[in-house]
Amino acid sequence: MSLNTRAFAALGAVVVVGAATVGTSVAIASGQTEHSSHRATLTVGNSSIVADPLCFNGGSPITEDLQQECQNKATQALQDGTLPTKDVVLSDQVGVGVTPNVADKGWWAFSNGGSQAQGGRYSLFTYAKGPTYSGSQSASKVLNAAGKTLVTVVEGDKNSDNPVAVWYFQLNTKDN
Numbered sequence: 001m002s003l004n005t006r007a008f009a010a011l012g013a014v015v016v017v018g019a020a021t022v023g024t025s026v027a028i029a030s031g032q033t034e035h036s037s038h039r040a041t042l043t044v045g046n047s048s049i050v051a052d053p054l055c056f057n058g059g060s061p062i063t064e065d066l067q068q069e070c071q072n073k074a075t076q077a078l079q080d081g082t083l084p085t086k087d088v089v090l091s092d093q094v095g096v097g098v099t100p101n102v103a104d105k106g107w108w109a110f111s112n113g114g115s116q117a118q119g120g121r122y123s124l125f126t127y128a129k130g131p132t133y134s135g136s137q138s139a140s141k142v143l144n145a146a147g148k149t150l151v152t153v154v155e156g157d158k159n160s161d162n163p164v165a166v167w168y169f170q171l172n173t174k175d176n
Contacts, residue, residue, distance in 0.1 A: 037101040040109075040153040040167040042084065044139070045092040051084040053155075053165035061162035074168050078150065085170040088143065093136035094151075094171070096124050102155045103132045105164060109153045111171070113144040120144070124151065127158045139171075147173045 038059075041050045054077065055062055055070035062070060077083045088094065096109040106129040114122030122142050125134035143149045149171040156163035 037099055038155070038165050039099045040102070040169075041097040042086060042151060042169040042171075043093075043095040043097065043136070044086040044088050044171070047086070048097075049084045049086055049169070051167055051169065053167050054083075055163075055166040057164070059164060061156065061160060061164055062166070063162065067162070070166055074166075077168065078170065081170075083150075083168050083170045085172060087174045088139050088149075088171045089174050090140045090143070092139040094124070094139050094142045095134050095136045096151065096153055097133040098153065098155070100132055102165065103128075103130055105129070105155055106157055107153065107155045109134055109151065111142045111144070111152070112150045113142045143171060143173055149173070 036052055038053055038056060039050050040053070041048050054074055055066065057063070057066060074083075098107050106127060107125070108127040109124040111122045111124060112120060114120060122137075124137055124142065125131075142151075151169040151171060153167040153169075154163045155165040
């Protein structure tokens with residue numbers, strides 16, 4: 001019995017077409033018919049959550065009026081407990097990722113954790129264009145003492161006062 005390269009090529013094509021059909025069917029079945037180009041991901045340990053921006057002006061810079069509205073919206077969501085939330089223990093690693101579209105424009109991320117010497121703010125990722133992941137940081141550095149830490153991700157140009165998109169996540173500190 002000889003190996004027929006045409007048979008393998010045909011079989012490969014059937015597998016690729018079948019996989020694409022299944023992948024598309026899964027996306028449609030789960031309601032994901034459109035790709036979101038502005039998403040951020042918060043990774044804690046081995047799990048993560050993905051969110052659309054809480055504040056977004058269609059890709060244009062967020063005006064000062066809209067920034068105030070955004071802060072009010074974030075404060076209300078924090079009080080209502082409706083922000084994307086992850087539980088975290090001090091031994092976890094925490095990281096933030098963004099879609100390539102966001103990375104191309106530039107982004108940074110920080111938490112309201114950290115020591116008093118850092119002004120009560122911890123930088124998870126300083127401004128950069130291109131990279132899509134912040135790298136992992138020790139949760140013990142990222143978290144604040146109150147047990148509920150707010151992580152903020154901002155898309156925008158470093159030289160502009162107006163961000164393009166803002167995401168908020170909440171970390172809830174749990175006992176080991």
